Amino acid sequence: MPGDERAPSARAYLALAAAGFRRYATYRQAMVAAVVTNSVFGFLRFAVMLAVLDAGGRTVAGYDEPQLATFVWAGQGLIGVVLLWAPPDLAERIRTGDVVMDLLRPIDPIWQLLAADLGRAGYAAVTRFVGPVIAGALVFELYAPRRPITYAMFVCSALLATVVCFGCRYLVNVAAYWLLDARGPNMFWTITSGILGGLYFPVWFFPDALAAPLIVLTPFPSVIQIPLDVLVERGAAGQQLASLGVQAGWVVAILALCRWVQTRGERKLVIQGG
């Protein structure tokens, strides 16, 4: 409200997150369909990994068979938690002008959407993540983390991944302030996040001289690759912690960028009234 200087309370954010959770919990059939699809791709992707293992030694790029199994199956579940591919709803709201409704609310549009997205991710964590992991565990031997602390770190890592992914999707969508349409940026995101993020194959399949800078200097591996490396305990606890640090750095950088682009975009916004 104009003149109302109070910062939005935690309750408002909680309500938004709960709404996000409930919104996705409503579409149970769509959730089942997504789990089935992700699991089919799990079989397809892991078959290629198994064939690579069969042809060579006991490990590929530093992963042994159970680690690769966890990498693939937890990765298929993680797609749903971070929501790697989302319909460009915000871009559509910008194109139609509906976005003014979001701007009129007393909460920053980025925080509104982030809160709702975290609620959605919470629902996905107990459904879309668990589904493919169970499917994989029924057929293959999965790697279970040896250090109990890894579970806690994975939860943190998945949370950070969700925020990074949210930020990237936000940036893709707000391109519509300038382009009126986010198809091009959306395609760019779909392609790069899949191939550079560790979804199609672990980033370590690239030469090390390429993989290491990719992980630190681009946001894509923070979404899929890093959480999975944390989960399969690639490297010691120190390295896991450093990975979380990289993700945290990207969370700050991406959200700051979102904020800056949003401010510029609002100045650019033209509502076609009538």
Place this chain on the structure above:
Amino acid sequence: MADLRLTAYRQLLGAQVRSQSQYRASFVTDVVGSLMFGVIDVVGVVVVFRMTPTLGGFGFAEVFLMTALAGCAFALADLAVGNVERLRQYVRSGLLDALLVRPLSALAQLAVMDVATRRVGRVAFGAVMVVVAAAYASVTLTPTRLALLVVTPIAGAMIFGAVFVATATVAFWWVESGEIGNGLTYGGLNFTQYPITIYGTLFRRLFAYAIGFAFVAYYPTLALLDRVDPLGAPGLLGYASPAVAIAAVTAAGLMWRAGVRHYRSTGS
């Protein structure tokens, strides 16, 4: 009468192509993007072969040819009928009724109305890759093999097209089916890029034989390169793709008809 119908389709198609190419910059972006989807399939195979010299008993040149044939076939099918996956939105919104009352085939109307001109990027890239991969694998060209090289992507496109239509018809019974068809369409592309020897028995039976995906790239590649199937299938299967394609299209057509007959408008 048939003439009139053809004219109607041609006009619907022309209107689509014209409207899609109106916004020049958007169109160019879309074409480049569609081309990139073809590129990453090839990059994926190259990266996997960095990790291993062979995959399921096949070398890079052989798998590259399979990937190229599969990619080209998929791109063609995606261009022609890929958007039929929107059927579930049309069923939900009731738009399908508008198509059904016209004196034209509903499926053909959907195909021409939703033709994705931008996907020519991927088709062109796929065709180039087939030529490059055939040269790289040093296919010895006889007239028969040349014909096989040309026919295979078309037969493969028919198989993919049949899968696109068959999975879309699920929407007639299950509107909330979401992206479940992707497992067979895009998943089919993933499957056909690699030799069928890498998959487990159950998965292979279902995808390679029951759906017919082995005929998109695997068997034709064996025939093109004069290789014996490690799984023991006769070499003649390399030439069976057109027959399988016709069977697949027929089956998909029957499913479509059953779906339309089952369809009860959303009503209000």
